[in-house]
Amino acid sequence: MIGLVDANNFYVSCERVFDPALEGKAVGVMSNNDGCIIARSAEMKAMDIPMGIPSFKLESLRRRGDIYLKSSNYELYGDMSARLCQLLRDTCPAVSPYSIDEMFIYLEEFTDKQCQILGEWLRRRIRRHLGLPVCVGLAPTHTLAKLANHLAKESPHYQGVCLLSAQSATTMALLKQTPVGSVWGIGHRLAERLAINDIHTAWDLREMDIQQLRKRYSVVIARTALELRGTPCLHMNALDQPRHRIMTSRSFGQPSGVKTEVHNALRRHAQRSAEKLREQRSLTRAVMIFLNTNRHRRDQPQYFPHAMVPLPSPSDDTRTILEAVHQGLEQIYRPGYKFMKAGVILLDLVDAEQYQLSLLHQPPRNRHPYLMATLDTINQRMGQGTISFGMTDAKAAWQLRCAHRSNRYTTRWDELMQAGTHPGAIQECAARK
Amino acid sequence: MPFPPSPVVPTLPLTFQPLPYSSLQGRAGFSGFPSPAQDYEPRTLDLNTRLIKNPTQTFYLSATGDSMEGWGIFDGDLLVVDRSIKPRLGHILVAMFEDEVLIKRYALYLGTPHLCSAHPHYPPLPLEGTNCQLWGVVRAVIHEYLR
Numbered sequence: 001m002i003g004l005v006d007a008n009n010f011y012v013s014c015e016r017v018f019d020p021a022l023e024g025k026a027v028g029v030m031s032n033n034d035g036c037i038i039a040r041s042a043e044m045k046a047m048d049i050p051m052g053i054p055s056f057k058l059e060s061l062r063r064r065g066d067i068y069l070k071s072s073n074y075e076l077y078g079d080m081s082a083r084l085c086q087l088l089r090d091t092c093p094a095v096s097p098y099s100i101d102e103m104f105i106y107l108e109e110f111t112d113k114q115c116q117i118l119g120e121w122l123r124r125r126i127r128r129h130l131g132l133p134v135c136v137g138l139a140p141t142h143t144l145a146k147l148a149n150h151l152a153k154e155s156p157h158y159q160g161v162c163l164l165s166a167q168s169a170t171t172m173a174l175l176k177q178t179p180v181g182s183v184w185g186i187g188h189r190l191a192e193r194l195a196i197n198d199i200h201t202a203w204d205l206r207e208m209d210i211q212q213l214r215k216r217y218s219v220v221i222a223r224t225a226l227e228l229r230g231t232p233c234l235h236m237n238a239l240d241q242p243r244h245r246i247m248t249s250r251s252f253g254q255p256s257g258v259k260t261e262v263h264n265a266l267r268r269h270a271q272r273s274a275e276k277l278r279e280q281r282s283l284t285r286a287v288m289i290f291l292n293t294n295r296h297r298r299d300q301p302q303y304f305p306h307a308m309v310p311l312p313s314p315s316d317d318t319r320t321i322l323e324a325v326h327q328g329l330e331q332i333y334r335p336g337y338k339f340m341k342a343g344v345i346l347l348d349l350v351d352a353e354q355y356q357l358s359l360l361h362q363p364p365r366n367r368h369p370y371l372m373a374t375l376d377t378i379n380q381r382m383g384q385g386t387i388s389f390g391m392t393d394a395k396a397a398w399q400l401r402c403a404h405r406s407n408r409y410t411t412r413w414d415e416l417m418q419a420g421t422h423p424g425a426i427q428e429c430a431a432r433k
Numbered sequence: 434m435p436f437p438p439s440p441v442v443p444t445l446p447l448t449f450q451p452l453p454y455s456s457l458q459g460r461a462g463f464s465g466f467p468s469p470a471q472d473y474e475p476r477t478l479d480l481n482t483r484l485i486k487n488p489t490q491t492f493y494l495s496a497t498g499d500s501m502e503g504w505g506i507f508d509g510d511l512l513v514v515d516r517s518i519k520p521r522l523g524h525i526l527v528a529m530f531e532d533e534v535l536i537k538r539y540a541l542y543l544g545t546p547h548l549c550s551a552h553p554h555y556p557p558l559p560l561e562g563t564n565c566q567l568w569g570v571v572r573a574v575i576h577e578y579l580r
Contacts, residue, residue: 410492419496421498422500
């Protein structure tokens with residue numbers, strides 16, 4: 001059996017662990033720079049406030065005290081995620097984190113009954129020891145576990161733990177209700193293509209001939225169909241396949257038209273992208289940069305340029321990428337515009353090892369693998385940006401805006417949670433200071 | 434298996450940070466003679482291993498207020514709170530009491546469980562009929578004389 005442990009409204013739940021006043025209230029967490037809503041509590045969902053809504057549209061609700069908005073506190077969420085993962089590792093034979101709030105657990109040699117009991121126990125334990133509410137989906141394959149988890153969240157009568165066996169009537173009924181687009185790994189485009197061939201539900205897909213699926217679509221879809229039948233064929237290493245493009249972009253805290261500030265932001269994004277590139281052992285053939293002005297300010301001049309700079313040979317060297325960024329900016333920068341967002345995209349990636357093995361290619365120019373490896377090691381150990389290229393100004397416009405961030409309770413000594421020795425003690429103390 | 438790439442770079446939780454000096458090198462000069470202490474794997478004492486039994490479930494809090502001084506908890510003290518411990522009578526607890534985070538002693542008062550303070554001005558708070566939730570049990574209090 002494979003289990004998927006998924007925290008409910010993870011970011012909001014992390015906030016609630018340390019702030020009892022948020023319990024039972026409509027709480028939203030905002031994206032980087034407080035731009036839009038990226039996580040909502042159940043209460044906020046019930047108010048029909050959609051995901052991704054710009055924060056300024058909720059300002060009046062917030063002022064009236066109907067809702068609470070928090071800036072994203074990634075240090076806190078990252079720490080709680082690490083604790084969740086560690087807690088699972090303490091009790092399960094194998095754990096594989098899939099995202100910040102989803103972890104797969106592998107329970108071979110357990111009976112269904114034992115898995116159910118373990119799932120319930122884990123759920124209680126995580127709630128009590130970390131204060132986080134989670135749901136557990138259990139099934140023979142990753143794809144079914146994902147569906148089981150969804151069911152555990154949506155249907156209260158499962159009480160947070162749902163086990164789907166491959167052949168049961170419940171599974172069949174569920175698959176017949178599930179649109180094929182909601183199956184893990186089937187995107188919106190693919191769902192449209194499947195619909196042409198009368199595959200509308202997960203059950204339709206499961207009942208298709210595997211060979212035909214492979215021929216007509218792809219191996220991936222054939223595998224998904226097998227997974228729905230209960231035959232495991234996705235492995236975790238297949239899930240974190242290297243990506244084919246890497247993007248780092250961010251809105252500025254304040255719009256900026258100053259060239260050096262825009263350049264600095266791009267340089268920082270380039271360095272982060274290069275790190276990601278080396279992490280997945282790829283080389284990039286081209287660097288794209290883009291700038292955006294604020295679309296919503298009709299009164300200001302608008303400009304959305306982008307520049308593509310192909311590299312002389314595939315590279316993972318930060319300096320090469322920085323050079324390309326510089327060239328690109330020279331091409332597109334025009335004074336007189338207030339830019340709202342800047343980004344760096346690395347395109348057309350190739351696998352570094354395969355590239356080096358091929359005799360047909362020229363060796364990458366100008367490579368200093370040890371320098372880059374040392375750089376990455378230091379930055380991993382000492383924190384991002386410990387060593388960077390050129391100077392970055394800490395007070396520059398593109399630093400994050402986080403006006404409503406809660407304390408970083410678990411990673412900063414000066415931001416610990418306060419416990420009052422009697423009711424009102426914290427307020428009295430604050431008043432005295 | 435490593436985390437898939439995500440925007441999050443988790444900082445090491447405070448409860449996991451070891452003391453900077455984890456081992457003493459037992460060497461006897463340049464002679465090449467092994468030090469007789471080498472077999473003992475000398476480790477300097479690490480307060481973390483003494484105070485933190487369950488790092489995953491341990492959180493640091495800071496105390497605010499004067500009404501627990503009778504039990505040795507002063508304003509600004511550092512609390513080592515372990516959420517995995519089952520509370521028993523006599524334990525010092527952190528609890529969410531009516532939307533407030535409180536540190537109190539869990540004890541019987543007139544035969545029923547109450548959250549008690551060490552100060553006559555603040556009467557015991559009854560657990561029954563109130564909105565009170567346990568947050569964690571205080572394993573240790575650290576009072577720093579020099580900071």
